[in-house]
Amino acid sequence: MRHVEERQELGGAKPLTEPVLLILASLAAGPCHGYALMKDIEGLSNGRVRVSTGTLYGALRRLLEDQWIERFDQQDTSREKQAYRLTMAGRRQLECEVERMKQLTRAASARLRTKEA
Amino acid sequence: MNLKAVYRALLRLFPEDYRSFFEAEMLDAFGRASEEQRARGLIAYGRFVCTELAGLVLSAPLEWIAKTTTSSSIRARSLPDLRLMRPAGVPREVWFASARTMSAAVPDEIAEAERRVEFCLRRMECAIATHDFQGARFYSNEDLKARENLRLLRAKRGPSQ
Numbered sequence: 001m002r003h004v005e006e007r008q009e010l011g012g013a014k015p016l017t018e019p020v021l022l023i024l025a026s027l028a029a030g031p032c033h034g035y036a037l038m039k040d041i042e043g044l045s046n047g048r049v050r051v052s053t054g055t056l057y058g059a060l061r062r063l064l065e066d067q068w069i070e071r072f073d074q075q076d077t078s079r080e081k082q083a084y085r086l087t088m089a090g091r092r093q094l095e096c097e098v099e100r101m102k103q104l105t106r107a108a109s110a111r112l113r114t115k116e117a
Numbered sequence: 118m119n120l121k122a123v124y125r126a127l128l129r130l131f132p133e134d135y136r137s138f139f140e141a142e143m144l145d146a147f148g149r150a151s152e153e154q155r156a157r158g159l160i161a162y163g164r165f166v167c168t169e170l171a172g173l174v175l176s177a178p179l180e181w182i183a184k185t186t187t188s189s190s191i192r193a194r195s196l197p198d199l200r201l202m203r204p205a206g207v208p209r210e211v212w213f214a215s216a217r218t219m220s221a222a223v224p225d226e227i228a229e230a231e232r233r234v235e236f237c238l239r240r241m242e243c244a245i246a247t248h249d250f251q252g253a254r255f256y257s258n259e260d261l262k263a264r265e266n267l268r269l270l271r272a273k274r275g276p277s278q
Contacts, residue, residue, distance in 0.1 A: 034143070034145070034146040035145065035149045038146060038150060050168070052169050052171075052172030052176075053147050053169060053173075054173040054175065054176035055176060056146070057143055058176045058179060058180060061135065061196065062183075070251065071251070081142070081145065
């Protein structure tokens with residue numbers, strides 16, 4: 001249970017979980033299928049995060065429900081290699097999250113500078 | 118029993134609609150990741166296997182909770198509602214036989230609503246068959262609306278309809 005009340009700011013966007021953030025960030029570069037997403041997430045996080053297929057597809061199912069991503073038909077799409085891409089709503093959510101993180105980083109950096117001075 | 122068979126067996130813990138959409142993809146992703154991790158060494162491979170199997174065991178109850186707590190119209194955005202689809206092996210004529218036998222006695226608006234349900238279902242099947250999942254989702258949503266409309270019309274006319 002989280003004992004932190006988080007105000008919904010930046011257009012009502014809630015902070016995203018790390019796997020969701022990484023999935024959206026990965027898809028921001030272009031359409032990707034499941035295995036490529038797993039590899040890209042590992043690369044994006046410098047090997048720190050490795051999502052299991054259960055976690056990945058659970059997150060993809062929720063993102064499809066929220067319509068932040070959509071299935072994308074590629075020329076060579078087979079049933080085993082379904083590609084996903086970011087929707088406009090998904091891109092907006094990612095931008096909001098990046099903005100929120102920037103704001104947080106700026107505030108934390110300012111506090112550190114104050115302490116050093 | 119090889120690892121992929123164990124993985125496939127654990128996938129049976131997930132809801133049927135989830136499996137119908139993601140099983141093939143998950144097996145493919147697991148197979149590729151498995152080969153890659155095996156090449157990295159025994160420790161990496163062992164860690165990978167534990168993470169994957171534990172991930173499945175933990176995700177399955179969450180998917181069941183999501184299935185039971187999510188509205189079917191919202192869930193249909195990502196997964197087809199199998200309860201509303203004609204079961205495999207049951208001909209369309211048989212599936213809609215009861216509707217046809219009643220059609221002579223039913224009012225026009227109900228007959229029209231039934232035709233709309235059948236139309237949406239047929240278009241959804243065509244869309245799935247051609248991997249047009251956007252179209253399938255659209256007709257799945259239309260199908261839900263048509264069925265709800267049909268239910269309301271039947272409720273308005275009484276239990277005989």
